[in-house]
Amino acid sequence: MPEPQAPLPELLDFLGQFITEHKRQKIAAVLRWRTRYVTFLLEDIYQPQNASATLRTADAFGVQDVYIAENWNAYKVNPDVTLGAHKWLDLHRFRRGDAGEDDAALDAQHNPPADYPATAEALATLRRRGYLLVATSPHSDAWSLDDVPLTQPLAFLFGNEREGLSPYALAHADAHLRLPMFGFAESFNISVSVAITLSHIIHALHQADVPWRLSPEEQAALTLRWYRRVLGTHHQALERAFFRRLTE
């Protein structure tokens, strides 16, 4: 169903009558903390439970957009990734082939691709949308979490459980971030990396004087989507009734 051009506040009031007070308050409360100022990209994640834990973390920290790059066409993250938290998030998925690539030649599974068309497309999109691209990596000269400036929208790039970020992502990032590691382990679990990063950055963002909140228009558009979610298939009949009444 297309986004309605016109009287969104009235439509929201109308639909809101069919949603419990508790649910409406929850949606309003969540919206106040929602942000697109910070986002992240997951590159070629293997384990569905990692992707799923990561989306739950994004939702919990108010991060509305998650970017997913799948260069390895043969590995389908698809069905599992979208479980649960997806309902309340925007997943932006970039797959090999989406940009008109021929993926038939890919023998995937355990051979990483020589190029990274999905990552390239995702990074280009993020850059076009004004994000500073920050690759998490073990580089010794990388930023620490305290070094990350909050003056520009931030997109954090996380690699997969085995190889980390692709050479492409590492080479095309604007900056590198090294998570604190004081032990023998060489890396964190991917969902742990995302949690540490978002926890620190969102905590700082809430205290920073930058425009991290969604605009009123974005908030209204999200409210409509979430109301539709809550109403399920009923929302279509209700919206028809609303617009019929408008034109009477």
Added chain:
Amino acid sequence: MPEPQAPLPELLDFLGQFITEHKRQKIAAVLRWRTRYVTFLLEDIYQPQNASATLRTADAFGVQDVYIAENWNAYKVNPDVTLGAHKWLDLHRFRRGDAGEDDAALDAQHNPPADYPATAEALATLRRRGYLLVATSPHSDAWSLDDVPLTQPLAFLFGNEREGLSPYALAHADAHLRLPMFGFAESFNISVSVAITLSHIIHALHQADVPWRLSPEEQAALTLRWYRRVLGTHHQALERAFFRRLTE
């Protein structure tokens, strides 16, 4: 093999000859950040990958001790939990039955026990060792991460993936901690909760004027254990040679 009473520095020098420079430096570097000032308890964790990710996180943040309470005797976390990171950590495990309980009557699997002998024993131990017991919970009047005082050693209590902490743990904690949650999700993945908590607390601890580092004696004892790990079964013959030389 018992801890040697006597000349530990000399024994360490001796064993160190058989360990690469790189490994010795790594061990020394890790020791500088190791702490027993902060620890945590995992209560009845179901999923081995969560326990495993959690131990990796503990190691990475320099937390040497992890307490594990298993009230549900029928669910064996045992073999999986100890993988990997355990080598470098102290796991303190409390099981139903360890304290002389009769566990034959337990029908476990999906019936939570009415009492929590393993948790009770673990909490008593932590308290005896001087820790403030901080239960993570969704209580609305709980501390936030910024509220946690660093003036006393801290033991954070984490519940399992389904029910959270037991009523026993919640009732017997000294304080409650609520992790930041700004979205629809009601809880974090357990390994994510541990990561968020340790990341914040360890970051604060490193800047605090409290005695969080291991004592020289603790550092020497840990060095010996880690050297033995690195040397594998060779260490026994080497130590015999060392002590033989001492008495000659």
